[in-house]
Amino acid sequence: MINISSAIEISGTVAFAVSGSFSAMQKRLDVFGVLIMGFVTAIGGGTIRDVLIGDTPVAWMRDYQLPLIILGTVIATILFKKYIKAFKITLFLFDALGLGLFTIIGIQKGLAAGLNPGVCVALGTITGCFGGVIRDILLNDIPLIFRKEIYATACIVGGTIYVLLMGTINEDFNKLLAVAMVCAIRIVAVKYKLTLPRFYA
Amino acid sequence: MINISSAIEISGTVAFAVSGSFSAMQKRLDVFGVLIMGFVTAIGGGTIRDVLIGDTPVAWMRDYQLPLIILGTVIATILFKKYIKAFKITLFLFDALGLGLFTIIGIQKGLAAGLNPGVCVALGTITGCFGGVIRDILLNDIPLIFRKEIYATACIVGGTIYVLLMGTINEDFNKLLAVAMVCAIRIVAVKYKLTLPRFYA
Amino acid sequence: MINISSAIEISGTVAFAVSGSFSAMQKRLDVFGVLIMGFVTAIGGGTIRDVLIGDTPVAWMRDYQLPLIILGTVIATILFKKYIKAFKITLFLFDALGLGLFTIIGIQKGLAAGLNPGVCVALGTITGCFGGVIRDILLNDIPLIFRKEIYATACIVGGTIYVLLMGTINEDFNKLLAVAMVCAIRIVAVKYKLTLPRFYA
Numbered sequence: 318m319i320n321i322s323s324a325i326e327i328s329g330t331v332a333f334a335v336s337g338s339f340s341a342m343q344k345r346l347d348v349f350g351v352l353i354m355g356f357v358t359a360i361g362g363g364t365i366r367d368v369l370i371g372d373t374p375v376a377w378m379r380d381y382q383l384p385l386i387i388l389g390t391v392i393a394t395i396l397f398k399k400y401i402k403a404f405k406i407t408l409f410l411f412d413a414l415g416l417g418l419f420t421i422i423g424i425q426k427g428l429a430a431g432l433n434p435g436v437c438v439a440l441g442t443i444t445g446c447f448g449g450v451i452r453d454i455l456l457n458d459i460p461l462i463f464r465k466e467i468y469a470t471a472c473i474v475g476g477t478i479y480v481l482l483m484g485t486i487n488e489d490f491n492k493l494l495a496v497a498m499v500c501a502i503r504i505v506a507v508k509y510k511l512t513l514p515r516f517y518a
Numbered sequence: 519m520i521n522i523s524s525a526i527e528i529s530g531t532v533a534f535a536v537s538g539s540f541s542a543m544q545k546r547l548d549v550f551g552v553l554i555m556g557f558v559t560a561i562g563g564g565t566i567r568d569v570l571i572g573d574t575p576v577a578w579m580r581d582y583q584l585p586l587i588i589l590g591t592v593i594a595t596i597l598f599k600k601y602i603k604a605f606k607i608t609l610f611l612f613d614a615l616g617l618g619l620f621t622i623i624g625i626q627k628g629l630a631a632g633l634n635p636g637v638c639v640a641l642g643t644i645t646g647c648f649g650g651v652i653r654d655i656l657l658n659d660i661p662l663i664f665r666k667e668i669y670a671t672a673c674i675v676g677g678t679i680y681v682l683l684m685g686t687i688n689e690d691f692n693k694l695l696a697v698a699m700v701c702a703i704r705i706v707a708v709k710y711k712l713t714l715p716r717f718y719a
Numbered sequence: 720m721i722n723i724s725s726a727i728e729i730s731g732t733v734a735f736a737v738s739g740s741f742s743a744m745q746k747r748l749d750v751f752g753v754l755i756m757g758f759v760t761a762i763g764g765g766t767i768r769d770v771l772i773g774d775t776p777v778a779w780m781r782d783y784q785l786p787l788i789i790l791g792t793v794i795a796t797i798l799f800k801k802y803i804k805a806f807k808i809t810l811f812l813f814d815a816l817g818l819g820l821f822t823i824i825g826i827q828k829g830l831a832a833g834l835n836p837g838v839c840v841a842l843g844t845i846t847g848c849f850g851g852v853i854r855d856i857l858l859n860d861i862p863l864i865f866r867k868e869i870y871a872t873a874c875i876v877g878g879t880i881y882v883l884l885m886g887t888i889n890e891d892f893n894k895l896l897a898v899a900m901v902c903a904i905r906i907v908a909v910k911y912k913l914t915l916p917r918f919y920a
Contacts, residue, residue: 342917346861347915348915349872350862350865351918353865354865368770373771373772373773374834375771375772378772378829378834378838381835384838384841395918455852455861455865457861
């Protein structure tokens with residue numbers, strides 16, 4: 318399980334870093350701006366999580382591997398941007414997988430810190446979604462996840478199922494189920510262009 | 519005193535959650551965006567305060583009650599938005615009360631952490647005002663408190679009086695006086711449309 | 720060395736506070752907004768650094784001197800804004816010096832926390848640059864350092880040299896060299912209008 322988790326986490330990080338770099342290039346930032354956007358999109362959610370629960374220095378500072386992977390990803394994105402566009406669907410799937418795994422990682426960190434299950438689901442959702450929120454704030458947009466598609470909702474549903482089933486079924490199976498649920502909701506939402514309802518004040 | 523404080527804090531939280539939800543509905547966010555906006559407006563100031571002084575996990579993560587109250591408030595705001603508009607003045611008064619109490623709570627936390635009184639007033643002002651600042655940043659506006667009306671100034675004046683009188687008069691009376699001062703400044707400022715001076719560069 | 724460092728740090732803080740106040744006045748914020756902008760620009764980078772490594776309460780809360788210096792600077796900027804414009808070049812040099820020293824201070828804090836050298840360079844860059852990033856976010860602009868001139872790059876180059884030479888040459892000389900390098904890159908970049916390359920997606 319560890320190797321699979323680790324591989325999915327790296328794929329998710331890569332997908333998030335690509336997404337941040339692309340947004341930055343579309344906004345015509347310089348090469349440093351592109352690098353920073355790749356980083357914050359990939360590590361932003363986990364950083365906010367660690368700061369909120371007080372697990373500092375935050376994760377990416379204690380990890381030798383992840384910053385290098387992100388750096389390599391951003392450079393590759395800049396060099397091969399034309400080709401990467403062709404892998405749009407692959408990237409979307411990595412992003413969905415990463416979103417699911419990041420959510421579960423966040424929940425597990427919250428449980429380990431002794432927080433109540435509802436707060437842990439919120440923490441998992443923050444881990445999965447807030448890299449993109451910081452990306453959008455830095456690029457001066459209203460965060461995408463508040464406006465379009467079902468994104469955070471996938472984390473909340475998957476995370477809630479994980480917390481409810483915890484202890485009743487095999488842990489590894491529960492984890493896989495929750496990640497699969499997050500992915501499935503994302504895929505269905507994007508394929509059928511599902512959106513959450515709006516209420517105007 | 520505890521019960522009154524507690525009731526005022528809940529009223530303030532409710533008023534802040536309503537204000538965040540309303541702003542989000544006006545910007546046409548989806549239902550999840552409205553929920554998040556309600557939350558960050560209500561808990562943003564206290565969260566920044568706890569992160570800055572290192573009191574983690576931050577307050578809302580250790581509290582079972584507050585997240586539920588905010589959730590209920592946001593749902594009620596969505597359902598009854600037409601009616602809530604009719605309570606505009608009531609909400610404004612709750613907001614003013616909450617602002618005052620949040621300021622004093624922030625100052626007390628700072629004093630308990632051994633910080634100097636000036637820094638504590640800044641911390642109280644952050645507690646009272648920065649939920650609204652995060653709300654405005656997420657909604658892609660220049661924060662309202664930097665542009666309009668006397669808002670943070672009410673916290674600074676009320677907080678300074680509290681810190682200066684501390685130890686010279688009864689603690690509960692001092693607290694009430696400071697909260698009343700914050701409310702009074704807000705009410706006078708809004709009633710007479712007072713604004714701070716501007717200097718253009 | 721301590722006195723020189725201290726003098727440069729204060730000069731850098733003053734320059735950053737002036738830059739924040741000016742931006743705020745240009746955006747027509749009220750006097751409280753100008754004050755806050757002066758503060759966050761001056762202390763934002765160090766605050767994010769301290770929060771990320773868990774060194775809380777953050778630096779400015781434990782320091783009696785710095786908040787007063789910033790307050791005085793903001794008031795002076797408002798009063799003498801016409802004259803300060805005449806010192807544009809002086810302010811630019813202070814800013815470059817402060818940037819260099821803030822970078823080295825950040826790196827040293829990271830090393831003291833046992834972080835790896837690459838992460839420490841990132842931390843130094845955050846310390847130097849993120850006050851300006853917060854300023855731009857609050858004023859609703861895409862952060863300047865992602866769009867214009869060589870700014871963060873100067874921190875990265877100077878910081879990398881410092882980390883590489885560490886232990887091989889005299890510590891004080893290394894520090895001076897790194898700060899001088901950051902300044903030199905900034906001065907050359909601004910004088911010759913050098914920018915980083917851009918790649919559009």
